[in-house]
Amino acid sequence: MKFEVLTIFPEVIECYLKHGVVGRALNKGIAEVKVYNLRDFTTDRHRKVDDYPYGGGAGMVMQIEPFYNALRHIKSDGIPRKVILLSPQGRRFSQRIAKEFYKEEKTLTLICGRYEGIDERIKAFVDEEISIGDYVLSGGELAALVIIDSVVRLIPGALGDELSAEEDSFMKGFLDYPHYTRPEEFEGMRVPDILLSGDHKKIALWRKKEALRNTLKNRPDLLKNLSAEDMKILKELCSEINK
Numbered sequence: 001m002k003f004e005v006l007t008i009f010p011e012v013i014e015c016y017l018k019h020g021v022v023g024r025a026l027n028k029g030i031a032e033v034k035v036y037n038l039r040d041f042t043t044d045r046h047r048k049v050d051d052y053p054y055g056g057g058a059g060m061v062m063q064i065e066p067f068y069n070a071l072r073h074i075k076s077d078g079i080p081r082k083v084i085l086l087s088p089q090g091r092r093f094s095q096r097i098a099k100e101f102y103k104e105e106k107t108l109t110l111i112c113g114r115y116e117g118i119d120e121r122i123k124a125f126v127d128e129e130i131s132i133g134d135y136v137l138s139g140g141e142l143a144a145l146v147i148i149d150s151v152v153r154l155i156p157g158a159l160g161d162e163l164s165a166e167e168d169s170f171m172k173g174f175l176d177y178p179h180y181t182r183p184e185e186f187e188g189m190r191v192p193d194i195l196l197s198g199d200h201k202k203i204a205l206w207r208k209k210e211a212l213r214n215t216l217k218n219r220p221d222l223l224k225n226l227s228a229e230d231m232k233i234l235k236e237l238c239s240e241i242n243k
């Protein structure tokens with residue numbers, strides 16, 4: 001899986017890519033990220049990337065030329081790619097879209113705007129506009145990293161333990177179950193006995209029930225098209241809660 005990032009702050013992207021799961025995946029060569037500094041695609045002495053908005057108003061707008069010059073340079077290799085603009089106006093990103101991007105196996109070219117945004121004519125060169133949530137950030141870089149991180153985790157071999165990619169609760173559409181590790185007791189709070197029992201069947205059932213409990217509490221909207229088994233556990237849960 002290849003990613004390309006267009007940004008005026010390449011170091012923001014590069015420093016994140018040195019660490020953790022993504023860092024290891026890049027070192028293993030199962031993913032590749034190329035970061036392009038937009039200022040390298042300017043033509044003026046001051047390497048300007050923004051200008052005053054037509055129509056007036058506060059703030060600055062990013063000019064189209066540096067993006068256009070960068071995209072033309074990048075696309076000259078003729079490899080198919082999906083050009084994504086990160087902005088609050090985009091389609092809402094989710095695990096489902098991360099899987100969609102991974103399966104498409106196209107290079108993802110991520111455009112990071114700053115200031116009040118990018119000249120609207122950028123849309124002529126963009127395949128998709130994606131938002132990671134309903135909030136305004138000072139730049140698209142964090143959103144680009146969210147996409148890179150969530151998609152890289154899906155690549156076989158990216159995570160140490162293969163199972164954990166599948167196990168990720170969002171992979172199954174629910175919130176996660178609670179996790180515990182040593183010590184067994186901390187400040188009077190004990191680890192649930194079931195987790196110390198070694199009964200893996202019962203533990204799996206407990207985890208499913210707790211994942212459903214968390215989902216019911218915080219994201220009931222995710223509780224749709226449940227399997228018969230999950231529905232049975234949910235009903236048990238509801239009768240317990242209503243006791």
Ligand SMILES: NC(=O)c1ccc(NCc2cccc(O)c2)nc1
Nearest residue numbers: 086087088113117131132137139140
């Ligand atoms: N919710 C998000 O995904 C998100 C993405 C980017 C961003 N800021 C940069 C920006 C702002 C406006 C237009 C534009 O093209 C880029 N803020 C939030």
